Amino acid sequence: MKIKMSLMALLGGMVFGGAALAEPTPAMLANACAGCHGTNGLSVGPTSPIISGMASEYFVAAMAAYKKGEWPSTIMGRIAKGYSDEQIKAMGDFFAKQPFVRAAQKNDAAKAKTGAKLHEEYCEKCHEKGGSAGEDAGVLAGQWMPYLEHAMEDYTSGKRPMTKKMQKQVDQLVQDHKHAGVEALVNFYGSAK
Amino acid sequence: MFKVNRRDFMKLTGGAAVVGSVLGMPHIARAAGQKVVVIGGGPGGATAAKYLKMGNPGLDVTLIESGDSYVACFLSNEVLSGERTLESLTVGFDGLKKYGITVVKDTASAIDPAAKKVTTSGGKTFDYDRCVVSPGVEFNYEAVVGYSEAASHKAPHAWKAGPQTLLLRKQLEDMKDGGTFVIVAPPNPFRCPPGPYERAAQVAMYFKHKKPKSKIIILDPKDDFAKKGLFIKAWTSLYGYGTPDSMIKWVSGADGGKVDKIDMETLTVSAQTEDFKADVLNVIPPQKAGHIAHVADLVNEKGWCSVNKKTFESSKHPGVHIIGDASDATTMPKSAYSASSQAKVCAAAIIDLLAGKEPGDPSYVNTCYSIAGPDYGFSVAGVYTYDAEKNEIAGVKGAGGLTPVDASPEMLKREVGYAHSWLANIVADSWK
Numbered sequence: 001m002k003i004k005m006s007l008m009a010l011l012g013g014m015v016f017g018g019a020a021l022a023e024p025t026p027a028m029l030a031n032a033c034a035g036c037h038g039t040n041g042l043s044v045g046p047t048s049p050i051i052s053g054m055a056s057e058y059f060v061a062a063m064a065a066y067k068k069g070e071w072p073s074t075i076m077g078r079i080a081k082g083y084s085d086e087q088i089k090a091m092g093d094f095f096a097k098q099p100f101v102r103a104a105q106k107n108d109a110a111k112a113k114t115g116a117k118l119h120e121e122y123c124e125k126c127h128e129k130g131g132s133a134g135e136d137a138g139v140l141a142g143q144w145m146p147y148l149e150h151a152m153e154d155y156t157s158g159k160r161p162m163t164k165k166m167q168k169q170v171d172q173l174v175q176d177h178k179h180a181g182v183e184a185l186v187n188f189y190g191s192a193k
Numbered sequence: 194m195f196k197v198n199r200r201d202f203m204k205l206t207g208g209a210a211v212v213g214s215v216l217g218m219p220h221i222a223r224a225a226g227q228k229v230v231v232i233g234g235g236p237g238g239a240t241a242a243k244y245l246k247m248g249n250p251g252l253d254v255t256l257i258e259s260g261d262s263y264v265a266c267f268l269s270n271e272v273l274s275g276e277r278t279l280e281s282l283t284v285g286f287d288g289l290k291k292y293g294i295t296v297v298k299d300t301a302s303a304i305d306p307a308a309k310k311v312t313t314s315g316g317k318t319f320d321y322d323r324c325v326v327s328p329g330v331e332f333n334y335e336a337v338v339g340y341s342e343a344a345s346h347k348a349p350h351a352w353k354a355g356p357q358t359l360l361l362r363k364q365l366e367d368m369k370d371g372g373t374f375v376i377v378a379p380p381n382p383f384r385c386p387p388g389p390y391e392r393a394a395q396v397a398m399y400f401k402h403k404k405p406k407s408k409i410i411i412l413d414p415k416d417d418f419a420k421k422g423l424f425i426k427a428w429t430s431l432y433g434y435g436t437p438d439s440m441i442k443w444v445s446g447a448d449g450g451k452v453d454k455i456d457m458e459t460l461t462v463s464a465q466t467e468d469f470k471a472d473v474l475n476v477i478p479p480q481k482a483g484h485i486a487h488v489a490d491l492v493n494e495k496g497w498c499s500v501n502k503k504t505f506e507s508s509k510h511p512g513v514h515i516i517g518d519a520s521d522a523t524t525m526p527k528s529a530y531s532a533s534s535q536a537k538v539c540a541a542a543i544i545d546l547l548a549g550k551e552p553g554d555p556s557y558v559n560t561c562y563s564i565a566g567p568d569y570g571f572s573v574a575g576v577y578t579y580d581a582e583k584n585e586i587a588g589v590k591g592a593g594g595l596t597p598v599d600a601s602p603e604m605l606k607r608e609v610g611y612a613h614s615w616l617a618n619i620v621a622d623s624w625k
């Protein structure tokens with residue numbers, strides 16, 4: 001126990017304000033997020049993202065990026081700073097075990113159809129199986145659409161960094177299809193049943 | 194990771210008995226049959242009941258609630274501006290029954306901590322091994338000279354959502370253009386610290402379109418309030434605050450905003466330096482823990498329930514836990530998010546205690562959104578941990594805080610969407 005705690009301190013990120021080091025269970029940590037993300041991370045929407053079923057690696061990367069301010073956020077930057085790296089890993093493993101249930105939401109069928117084609121062309125290579133696989137990225141198929149719109153807006157405006165390869169594809173998409181292309185893709189992901 | 198669609202998920206979780214295990218919560222059979230009675234079905238009590246059952250489906254959990262349904266205060270300021278209906282804030286208790294919780298419509302009238310029994314005004318008694326009390330607040334009507342519970346039918350508080358909210362909305366709709374709406378703000382501590390200032394903004398949003406000559410005056414005993422910088426900025430950019438035609442005027446304690454008395458006949462509010470004649474008057478009285486906490490001798494000299502912040506067990510009566518607005522956990526604001534977060538900490542502690550184990554370390558979160566105008570939202574957030582030395586809930590340093598004052602219009606707009614999404618999720622997380 002003691003060894004583990006000093007190791008945790010060494011790993012950094014232990015930022016408790018004067019309080020004794022605490023080691024809440026993964027469920028204790030994760031349940032506190034449910035007011036915004038839904039019970040076990042399964043957001044009932046219409047805007048907060050579903051985080052259940054998220055791959056632990058992506059979860060850890062997302063929380064680290066919020067913590068460092070590398071990803072734009074309305075609120076997650078302030079929240080992520082409240083947890084040590086160990087605690088984030090524990091929550092990541094917890095959420096990864098919870099079922100991701102695709103959101104039932106209104107979408108434009110015509111746009112979704114166009115989006116399906118665009119996805120094949122520009123995005124499927126990394127976001128496999130129509131965006132439903134998500135080992136190193138979030139699950140896109142069945143995620144809440146307003147959240148995806150925000151993410152795409154942040155990417156295309158340069159506020160959220162992308163890997164060079166994704167950047168290339170997104171730039172190409174926007175060049176070829178303008179904002180309508182993004183909208184079609186969001187509708188495609190929103191149409192997943 | 195595994196993915197299922199909604200229909201499969203329903204099949205998967207079809208039986209209430211399996212909900213807990215499918216959702217990944219530990220099943221502790223050892224405590225089977227032990228009884229927990231929860232008083233109050235607000236965000237505190239409902240969440241406690243649900244997470245007790247999720248954490249240990251073997252527990253026998255009974256929820257006693259006076260109402261047929263729960264009407265949420267949170268986002269009820271949007272009812273005053275006409276942006277939403279009260280129905281959209283109303284939720285029933287059937288969702289909780291699915292977890293195997295026994296829901297009893299009755300009012301708890303006494304708690305006997307020695308005999309471990311709760312009595313109701315309906316004449317029933319319930320034995321418990323542990324009792325959770327989440328009754329919300331009660332008003333100190335008489336602390337405002339001239340005001341009373343009876344007076345609230347003419348000058349509503351609308352600080353418990355329901356008929357009071359609808360009455361205030363009706364009065365605002367009936368008010369002539371050019372009228373004055375006066376809000377009497379309460380002293381600390383009180384439920385929803387940014388609430389009165391959000392209310393001013395929501396009503397200003399309504400006036401701006403429907404009654405542009407009208408004014409809003411907030412009379413405050415305090416010199417500071419939650420999210421003040423953000424509210425002042427929002428009032429300034431949306432409602433002319435700081436100019437002679439400002440729709441909103443805030444009179445601080447230092448400027449004489451403390452109210453000495455109210456003449457209910459003429460709706461004249463005598464503040465320390467000036468009298469204000471209201472066309473519509475909203476008095477938010479000082480507050481204390483809900484009635485049952487007083488009857489059951491759970492309160493301290495200030496009228497709130499002192500608790501162990503790790504377990505929320507009463508410092509006065511072992512076996513009884515108090516969460517939410519009624520507790521003295523005031524390092525967390527009195528909000529629905531706090532009540533629900535405390536409920537989860539309390540539920541986990543009770544499960545451990547009933548299993549004869551030392552309760553694990555808690556972790557708490559609070560968030561409170563305010564919507565000041567169309568596409569104009571902001572928030573406060575906090576992540577907390579338990580400080581055993583001081584028996585206090587301590588904010589994690591460097592985390593939490595407010596929406597930056599220089600947040601872009603795009604981010605303020607997003608926060609409105611996220612506030613509405615928070616409502617849907619906290620309702621589902623507590624009652625469904």
Ligand SMILES: Cc1cc2nc3c(=O)[nH]c(=O)nc-3n(C[C@H](O)[C@H](O)[C@H](O)COP(=O)(O)OP(=O)(O)OC[C@H]3O[C@@H](n4cnc5c(N)ncnc54)[C@H](O)[C@@H]3O)c2cc1C
Nearest residue numbers: 233235237259266267300301329385517518527528529530
């Ligand atoms: C205008 C306004 C805006 C707000 N906005 C927000 C917001 O944006 N975000 C936020 O997080 N919070 C907000 N709040 C605060 C939030 O409503 C409260 O903090 C929260 O409801 C507290 O929950 P609770 O469970 O402690 O008590 P309550 O919600 O008051 O629930 C208590 C329940 O117990 C029942 N009860 C009481 N006594 C008994 C008894 N003896 N027997 C049986 N049943 C009983 C009552 O009927 C009630 O249903 C707002 C409040 C107001 C007034």
